[in-house]
Amino acid sequence: MAKKIETALVHAGRKPTKAYGFVNPPLVRGSTVLHASNAAKDTTGQRRLEPVEIYGLYGTETHFALEAAIAEIEGGSHAQVTGSGLSAITMPLLAYLKTGEHLLVPDSVYGPTRSFCDGLLRRYGITTTYYDPMATPEALRPLFQPNTRVLFTESPGSHTFEVQDIPALSALAHELGAKVFLDNTWGIHHFQPFTRGVDVSIHALTKYPGGHSDIILGAVVVNTEADWRWLRIGSLELGNYASPDDCWLALRGLRTLHVRLKAQEAAAMRIAIWLESRPEVARVLHPAFPSCPGHEFYLRDFTGSCGLFGIVFQPQYTAADVVRMIDGLELFGIGASWGGFESLVLPTTGTIRRSAGTGVFEGEMARFQIGLENVDDLIEDLELGLAILRGA
Ligand SMILES: Cc1ncc(COP(=O)(O)O)c(C=O)c1O
Structure with a gap:
């Protein structure tokens, strides 16, 4: 079968x-x-x-x-x-x-x-x-x-x-x-x-x-x-x-992978869409977004996404602003691995691409792993974080 x-x-x-x-x-x-x-x-x-x-x-x-x-x-x-x-x-x-x-x-x-x-x-x-x-x-x-x-x-x-x-x-x-x-x-x-x-x-x-x-x-x-x-x-x-x-x-872990992944995929999509609407964010880096390079291959070849994506901040925000924001978040751990039940965030500028071409980004960057927490709680935390970023 x-x-x-x-x-x-x-x-x-x-x-x-x-x-x-x-x-x-x-x-x-x-x-x-x-x-x-x-x-x-x-x-x-x-x-x-x-x-x-x-x-x-x-x-x-x-x-x-x-x-x-x-x-x-x-x-x-x-x-x-x-x-x-x-x-x-x-x-x-x-x-x-x-x-x-x-x-x-x-x-x-x-x-x-x-x-x-x-x-x-x-x-x-x-x-x-x-x-x-x-x-x-x-x-x-x-x-x-x-x-x-x-x-x-x-x-x-x-x-x-x-x-x-x-x-x-x-x-x-x-x-x-x-x-x-x-x-x-x-x-x-x-x-x-x-x-x-x-x-x-x-x-x-x-x-x-x-x-x-x-x-x-x-x-x-x-x-x-x-x-x-x-x-x-x-x-x-x-x-x-x-x-x-x-x-x-x-x-x-495999036995519950499907339900965990479905929940994390949906939560990440909601948060990524919310972040994209924010004036502090220049763009979201997520294969399911039409702005992502290769989005057409994602639509053709993938049946879904997961809880891991990135963002590029507007160019006026400095690396120090991003670090202050991330340090100020309550629910997001500062950690490099991903795929667990907990939300994480990491500043990623400087850890990426060495060559020019499509590897040039307009501002500082961060990578999010969205866990299984309540999405409204995560958005509330990010809203406070973005206020710290702006120096508000
Ligand atoms: C895309 C990718 N491949 C491989 C690895 C390596 O996995 P591990 O941490 O189990 O060595 C990682 C870890 O972050 C990863 O992000």
Whole structure:
């Protein structure tokens, strides 16, 4: 049966028809797995592609249940959990690329992805070219080199929220012999990567799947046996591991993800519309807004949004004004992660885009994560904050 997303989130990774079993998969913590006899001992662990419990490092029933669930929700064939969202970016890049090769990365990329490319990858002789996330395939084509093996994408972009034309960029990358990696963390289940040309989909499960700001976890999803082979072997060779406790919490988080996300998406839309109407705000950076670069791709490719968006203040407000406003808010925590039940805000100017073009913004910026509080309370808090911003 082709399940709709609410049903998949409830059932994925469980074996509900197992008689007399608990509803949730067990939390299995362990290193050593005992063998029935010497003859039954499995010595092939480092190359095993399928989910079998032969050593804790290679996964337990808890890891495999979460991996099955994430693969199903993404529409992929296999998933590998990782110790963090960042390692879900770095591990497959390390596993896939080799010295002398090149990758293309959007200028709007999550900061630590850029640090990894400019740091460890560069030291290992792998070079990166940053591109405008709104580049058309024609504009991007000249940036490909004969040794370009990966087109990295992140849609929408961290802090600036441009939506990329993933199908068109993927077609170009495949024509030129490169794999397409996508940081799909913002898209959650609203963007189905494998029907749009993506080869490797990346999630920080730390965010909405965790949902309670109390785990650090990532996942990498692929959709072919060939991609699974290099990903799984790379993961085993690198000693990649994720906490089973965090996997268990992510599995629990998945069951309520749909209702949390729906509420946070609606609350964020209300607040973003309200902020857009305010004279202190020059523009809202949210893929669902027609003013957002790539809004047409959002309408075409996404089934919804989440609680994370940005704003640009009018140019007369200084960085110090914005900091005063944020410090004065009562209900918004000052914090960098997102996807939890609580509202957060962060000044974001200076943490973003290095190149010119679509990366130039007229004023100071902030990023909001809208939680599950009452929306009227949040707006009242922001109204007081904007008065502080104005020096009123
Ligand atoms: C878009 C995006 N990708 C990846 C990550 C990394 O996730 P983690 O904090 O689990 O390493 C983050 C974290 O903020 C993020 O915003």
